[in-house]
Amino acid sequence: MKIGVPKEIKTHEYRVGLTPGAVREYVAAGHSVSVEANAGAGIGATDDSYRKSGATIVSSAREVFASSEMIVKVKEPQPSEWVQLRENQILFTYLHLAPDPEQAKGLIKSGCTAIAYETVTDADGGLPLLAPMSEVAGRLAIEAAGAALKRYAGGRGLLIGGVPGVQPARIVVIGGGVVGTHAARMAVGLGAEVTILDRSIPRLRELDELFEGRVRTRFSTMEAVEEEVFAADVVVGAVLVPGASAPKLVSRGMLSSMRKGSVIVDVAIDQGGCFETSRATTHADPTFEVEGVIHYCVANMPGAVPLTSSQALNNATLPFGLALANKGFAAVLENPHLRAGLNVYRGRLTYKAVADSLGLPFSPIDQAAA
Ligand SMILES: NC(=O)C1=CN([C@@H]2O[C@H](COP(=O)(O)OP(=O)(O)OC[C@H]3O[C@@H](n4cnc5c(N)ncnc54)[C@H](O)[C@@H]3O)[C@@H](O)[C@H]2O)C=CC1
Ligand SMILES: CC(=O)C(=O)O
Numbered sequence: 001m002k003i004g005v006p007k008e009i010k011t012h013e014y015r016v017g018l019t020p021g022a023v024r025e026y027v028a029a030g031h032s033v034s035v036e037a038n039a040g041a042g043i044g045a046t047d048d049s050y051r052k053s054g055a056t057i058v059s060s061a062r063e064v065f066a067s068s069e070m071i072v073k074v075k076e077p078q079p080s081e082w083v084q085l086r087e088n089q090i091l092f093t094y095l096h097l098a099p100d101p102e103q104a105k106g107l108i109k110s111g112c113t114a115i116a117y118e119t120v121t122d123a124d125g126g127l128p129l130l131a132p133m134s135e136v137a138g139r140l141a142i143e144a145a146g147a148a149l150k151r152y153a154g155g156r157g158l159l160i161g162g163v164p165g166v167q168p169a170r171i172v173v174i175g176g177g178v179v180g181t182h183a184a185r186m187a188v189g190l191g192a193e194v195t196i197l198d199r200s201i202p203r204l205r206e207l208d209e210l211f212e213g214r215v216r217t218r219f220s221t222m223e224a225v226e227e228e229v230f231a232a233d234v235v236v237g238a239v240l241v242p243g244a245s246a247p248k249l250v251s252r253g254m255l256s257s258m259r260k261g262s263v264i265v266d267v268a269i270d271q272g273g274c275f276e277t278s279r280a281t282t283h284a285d286p287t288f289e290v291e292g293v294i295h296y297c298v299a300n301m302p303g304a305v306p307l308t309s310s311q312a313l314n315n316a317t318l319p320f321g322l323a324l325a326n327k328g329f330a331a332v333l334e335n336p337h338l339r340a341g342l343n344v345y346r347g348r349l350t351y352k353a354v355a356d357s358l359g360l361p362f363s364p365i366d367q368a369a370a
């Protein structure tokens, strides 16, 4: 198959869809790979290193889109990219369609086959292509919170771990999945007082065991969320209902009861965010303030550490990408985990939670592929 890797164009997005090491695997399996010039610059991978791995370097994204049967990216296609997609072309990348009707319409119109990393599943019920970036974003969330808590950044002027004799920051994590767990690890490591809320009791049990008493766990009801958020210095939003828009768990009205200079890190912003007042920001201008509460809502947090993130992402995407390259759409039909990743096929939305969130018709894959 002809595989294409354009350079990422989202603001301050430095990751790359395929590392030179991944290209080598595709080429060894008999595929050809076109990489846009400088696509790997953000991770220090030169065009020459891609050539050595067997790629052909082309000078423009236009050439990549025109010549490839499958496009492998990181972030959701931007408007200038989705107009270049076409029927019978596979797009393999993050999409986050639920809060993004314009992109959804663009992909529907293109007729392409769009597989979303974030809804591909594994045999344990996990999301193997979301998990590595959730690990990164969870860990970064506490760094972001630490920066925003600084007085000159508008924060309360609090050191996360405190010092002997002075209490540390109180960090509340809503959603104890991959992001939440990794955020909690960092927060605990810095000496914060940490509470994790989740709606899954089995998950709360696992967290209780994992942290051996170093975090408090709490079942997530409206009352519990209110009590914890009002007492927090930092709230990390880390909930997910796969494919769907994130539930809004903290309302605008609640902000006035939060501490001035406290910080919200809404990692779930790529699914629309779980705070009513969140709106997506970029690494160029990551925070804004509402009612004295600093909001950090960057939708591509792992893009800030592309060297770590591109490797972690490629480790996870490689077997799925190779299956697609080897078998084409048949791989989607025969592998239930890739099938779960299919969001758009020949002009139809094939993921129910996405269609429901967008208020658009849903077509089961069998129907769409018939
Ligand atoms: N902004 C960014 O750059 C990035 C954002 N993300 C996003 O972070 C979010 C979380 O991802 P993961 O941790 O991988 O998901 P996950 O599926 O591992 O964990 C989500 C957790 O939320 C819990 N949950 C669902 N509804 C809840 C509610 N009403 N109250 C409390 N808990 C609830 C679930 O039980 C689950 O434990 C996703 O939206 C993901 O796309 C992930 C990576 C990067
Ligand atoms: C998961 C995601 O949105 C990201 O890595 O940017």
Ligand SMILES: [Mg+2]
Residues within 6 Å of the ligand: 096, 270, 299, 300, 301
């Ligand atoms: Mg994102």
